[in-house]
Amino acid sequence: MGEKGVPNRRYMEEFQEEAARLANSVGYNEAARRLGVPAATIGNWARRRSPGAGAGDVALPGVRQAKPGLSELEAEISRLRKELASAKLDVEILSKATAYFAKGWR
Template identity: 65%
Template sequence: MKDGKLPKRQYTEEFKAEAVRLAASVGGHEAARRLGVPVATVGNWSRRGVASSGPGGGPAAGEAPARRPVSELEAENSRLRRELAEAKLDVEILRKATAYFAKVSR
């Protein structure tokens, strides 16, 4: 590490396969955060199909990766829209309060 570079880390195939399975269930960013692995590394493993290389792990070479059902995505989308609306309301309230207190302090 004299050059300021990190040492190259080596991961077992089992670890990679588990990371890909975790990324499929909770998402790549969350899996990378939990495992302490760079997000790009988990993404590379997913694209290469590390999980499918082991016996009985993941989809076969010709199959498409598993996707979340549309109803799940719609529910998440509506939840995120609600959160966004609440955040916008909070920002608007804070703007008005700031303007009010700026006017009062003069």
């Protein structure tokens, strides 16, 4: 059993996909009520199956992830902000490495 006496349940992949589709059409809470599954679980399934939720996605601090239903321009802006944050992190790492190695030459 899981926390608070709630049993750990395993759901088939097809059930999860259908539940995620239902949640996107009627909302997480309504889908959870209809299916008898916690709303948080359905939310996790829906987010995992949303477009752009790939395994290679890296969450960067200060960068909001694109939400389903945004226009193409907003999604492009979000992608560019993510790319900019990554580039800034690269520059910061390189500048610190340069400073570190410059100390050794003096």
